[in-house]
Amino acid sequence: MKKMGLLGPKGTHSEEAAIYLKKFLADEVELIIFSEIFEVLSAVEEGKIDSGFVPVENSLEGSINITLDTLARTDFLQVTHELIWPIHNYLMTKAGVTEIKKIFSHAQPISQCRKYLRKNFPGAEIISTSSTARAAEIVAQSEIFDGAAAICSKRAGELNNLVEVAAEIQDNLANSTRFFEVERENKNLRGDKVLIICQIDGKKSGALYEILEEFALRKVNMTRIESRPARTKLGEYIFFFDLETDIDEKILNESVEAVRKKSIWLKNLGKFPVIAAQK
Amino acid sequence: MKKMGLLGPKGTHSEEAAIYLKKFLADEVELIIFSEIFEVLSAVEEGKIDSGFVPVENSLEGSINITLDTLARTDFLQVTHELIWPIHNYLMTKAGVTEIKKIFSHAQPISQCRKYLRKNFPGAEIISTSSTARAAEIVAQSEIFDGAAAICSKRAGELNNLVEVAAEIQDNLANSTRFFEVERENKNLRGDKVLIICQIDGKKSGALYEILEEFALRKVNMTRIESRPARTKLGEYIFFFDLETDIDEKILNESVEAVRKKSIWLKNLGKFPVIAAQK
Numbered sequence: 001m002k003k004m005g006l007l008g009p010k011g012t013h014s015e016e017a018a019i020y021l022k023k024f025l026a027d028e029v030e031l032i033i034f035s036e037i038f039e040v041l042s043a044v045e046e047g048k049i050d051s052g053f054v055p056v057e058n059s060l061e062g063s064i065n066i067t068l069d070t071l072a073r074t075d076f077l078q079v080t081h082e083l084i085w086p087i088h089n090y091l092m093t094k095a096g097v098t099e100i101k102k103i104f105s106h107a108q109p110i111s112q113c114r115k116y117l118r119k120n121f122p123g124a125e126i127i128s129t130s131s132t133a134r135a136a137e138i139v140a141q142s143e144i145f146d147g148a149a150a151i152c153s154k155r156a157g158e159l160n161n162l163v164e165v166a167a168e169i170q171d172n173l174a175n176s177t178r179f180f181e182v183e184r185e186n187k188n189l190r191g192d193k194v195l196i197i198c199q200i201d202g203k204k205s206g207a208l209y210e211i212l213e214e215f216a217l218r219k220v221n222m223t224r225i226e227s228r229p230a231r232t233k234l235g236e237y238i239f240f241f242d243l244e245t246d247i248d249e250k251i252l253n254e255s256v257e258a259v260r261k262k263s264i265w266l267k268n269l270g271k272f273p274v275i276a277a278q279k
Numbered sequence: 280m281k282k283m284g285l286l287g288p289k290g291t292h293s294e295e296a297a298i299y300l301k302k303f304l305a306d307e308v309e310l311i312i313f314s315e316i317f318e319v320l321s322a323v324e325e326g327k328i329d330s331g332f333v334p335v336e337n338s339l340e341g342s343i344n345i346t347l348d349t350l351a352r353t354d355f356l357q358v359t360h361e362l363i364w365p366i367h368n369y370l371m372t373k374a375g376v377t378e379i380k381k382i383f384s385h386a387q388p389i390s391q392c393r394k395y396l397r398k399n400f401p402g403a404e405i406i407s408t409s410s411t412a413r414a415a416e417i418v419a420q421s422e423i424f425d426g427a428a429a430i431c432s433k434r435a436g437e438l439n440n441l442v443e444v445a446a447e448i449q450d451n452l453a454n455s456t457r458f459f460e461v462e463r464e465n466k467n468l469r470g471d472k473v474l475i476i477c478q479i480d481g482k483k484s485g486a487l488y489e490i491l492e493e494f495a496l497r498k499v500n501m502t503r504i505e506s507r508p509a510r511t512k513l514g515e516y517i518f519f520f521d522l523e524t525d526i527d528e529k530i531l532n533e534s535v536e537a538v539r540k541k542s543i544w545l546k547n548l549g550k551f552p553v554i555a556a557q558k
Contacts, residue, residue, distance in 0.1 A: 038393065057513075059513040065340065111344070114317065206491075209494070212485075212487060212488040215485075216488040224514065224516075225506060228341055229341050231339050231450075233338060
């Protein structure tokens with residue numbers, strides 16, 4: 001039985017997505033709930049669980065920084081699956097609430113629904129919580145006169161006996177989140193993408209250009225570039241490159257080795273299949 | 280009297296930094312407190328205030344997404360000053376508290392102090408608030424037996440009669456935040472940097488490489504590249520380029536126009552001086 005860690009409590013978008021991913025995995029999977037993304041990844045690194053399932057990017061809000069920063073700092077983690085998961089945000093409250101005065105949710109969905117909230121609930125207090133499922137729990141424990149509502153998945157609301165005020169309240173319907181499954185070892189023989197992380201010399205003008213040149217010359221398709229602070233000083237960055245594997249493997253590896261020579265350090269987090277969830 | 284909006288309440292890092300910036304400005308300045316970064320920028324755009332002072336990047340935690348996203352979506356805002364502000368985080372509590380059970384702060388300082396918290400307060404509940412100053416207020420209103428503490432600036436703690444538990448608790452001493460002053464018009468004749476924002480065709484392999492080529496060929500120094508989701512669909516991005524102005528202005532403008540031709544759209548947010556605060 002494979003132990004897979006993820007961000008809880010029950011009813012988070014992470015849990016729904018992890019349940020979906022299970023059917024694509026070779027092993028039987030037991031889901032283990034953690035309260036922080038960082039704890040999930042540390043537990044994989046320390047061998048306490050077999051894999052971790054963590055969000056890496058949302059199409060409206062961008063990167064999940066703690067995931068990128070942890071992947072950049074470890075030498076023991078590999079990406080073994082990517083899942084693209086459509087996000088549906090609901091506004092849910094206790095039956096009987098007539099006026100909504102407080103809205104609870106995680107910071108990401110709050111940002112994803114900013115326009116909706118400004119238009120429909122300009123006077124409501126917006127309170128951020130550690131997860132959407134936690135927001136639903138808080139609302140379930142509130143009194144009717146508190147006027148509390150949660151932005152959460154339909155499942156999280158229902159698990160807490162909440163009723164729907166509005167469905168699909170995100171500002172933009174093109175709302176999906178990419179998740180990574182992360183393990184200590186990558187046994188994938190094939191994959192759709194490779195993730196490369198490197199630090200390049202920020203003081204050298206054109207350093208990034210020279211890196212991209214290695215990919216462009218070999219027609220390696222880069223589907224994403226992201227930067228994060230190197231945490232050394234302002235102006236020094238770590239770069240993340242998602243590369244497609246649809247070219248000759250030898251040429252792809254050659255480009256990675258050429259980039260390694262131009263980098264302060266480089267990590268190859270392995271190749272992995274990409275699954276786009278249909279739901 | 281120039282009206283400058285910023286994120287409150289009193290005692291935020293933003294307020295301290297804004298007070299510092301005032302002495303570099305030509306006009307007398309009145310500070311106007313808002314509760315959200317988005318509200319500050321909207322008020323400038325709508326002409327309700329003359330300028331906005333907002334954080335754009337922290338050296339440990341990276342970009343302030345709401346600032347970047349709002350700048351990318353407006354046609355009316357220009358960057359007129361940049362301030363680099365060293366951040367000192369304190370852990371502060373009510374006099375008499377002996378055991379710390381709950382720690383309140385904004386999500387950014389919580390991330391900046393993650394290792395410190397894990398090592399020193401592994402059992403404490405971490406609760407995110409809308410600002411560091413709000414965290415200090417909540418702690419001031421708590422009871423001694425609640426064991427509440429705030430991560431905030433020394434000034435925010437003192438404004439709320441809190442006492443210091445520990446100073447400089449951020450995981451890395453190289454902690455500073457860049458702020459932008461934003462106005463509707465940019466009258467700067469000179470500046471240290473230019474900010475360019477553009478959307479490029481994500482489907483075209485090597486599109487970013489071709490953009491960087493325009494800068495590299497002309498020896499334009501790029502001090503920062505950042506990407507944010509275009510909010511159209513997963514995999515489409517907007518790019519932010521900080522360019523140094525220490526070359527011939529004609530050549531710099533030429534590179535920007537060449538990039539404009541290769542972009543779906545491009546905005547030039549103007550040139551601005553960079554002030555590094557000494558404190």
